[in-house]
Amino acid sequence: MKLGAFSVSLNVKDIHVSKEFYENLGFHVFGGDITQNWLIMKNENCIIGLFQGMFEKNILTFNPGWNENAENLESFTDIRDLQKQLKEKGITMLSEADESSEGPAHFIIEDPDGNQILVDQHR
Numbered sequence: 001m002k003l004g005a006f007s008v009s010l011n012v013k014d015i016h017v018s019k020e021f022y023e024n025l026g027f028h029v030f031g032g033d034i035t036q037n038w039l040i041m042k043n044e045n046c047i048i049g050l051f052q053g054m055f056e057k058n059i060l061t062f063n064p065g066w067n068e069n070a071e072n073l074e075s076f077t078d079i080r081d082l083q084k085q086l087k088e089k090g091i092t093m094l095s096e097a098d099e100s101s102e103g104p105a106h107f108i109i110e111d112p113d114g115n116q117i118l119v120d121q122h123r
Contacts, residue, residue: 001077001082001085002076002077003062003119004062004063004064004066004067004076004121005047005068005070006047006061006062006068007040007048007049007063008047008048008049008059009049009055009058009059009060009061010050010051010058011052011054011055011056011057011059012050012051012052013052014052015034015037015050015052016034018052019034019041022043022048022050023041026043027041027042027043027046028041028042028043029041031070032049032050037054038050038051038052038054042068045068049061057114057115059115059116059117059118060115060117060118061117061118061119061120062117062118062119063119063120063121063122064076064082064119065122066122066123072123079105079106079107079119080097080099080101082107082119083096083097083107083119084099086109093107093108094107094108094109094110094116095107095108097121103121103123104122104123105121106119106120106121107119
C-alpha cells in the first residue's frame with residue numbers, strides 16, 4: 001500500500017516559539033502561512049507541520065500523489081482506493097472520502113493507541 005509523502009502534524013501552543021525551536025534543529029519553512037497559524041517545515045527528508053489551534057492531538061499525515069517535496073508523483077493510488085482497501089481490512093473510518101468524487105479528498109483513521117492518521121490527497 002503506497003500512502004505517499006509522510007509528515008507529522010504537531011498541535012503547538014505558540015507557533016512562533018515552535019518555529020524557532022525547529023529551526024534550531026535544522027528545519028526550514030517549506031510551506032504554510034504563519035499568519036494563519038500553520039507552517040510546514042523540512043529537514044532533509046523529514047517533514048513536520050506546525051498547527052496552532054487547529055486540532056487537539058498530533059496527527060500522522062500521508063499525502064497520496066506527492067513525494068516529500070510536495071511534487072506530483074507520476075503514478076499513485078487514489079485515496080478512494082486506499083480507503084476501500086482499508087475498509088475491506090476492517091479498519092474503522094473516523095471520517096471518509098466521498099467515494100463518488102474525484103481529485104482532492106481525505107479520510108481519518110485511528111491506530112489502536114488512539115493516534116489519528118490523516119490521509120490527505122491534494123490532487
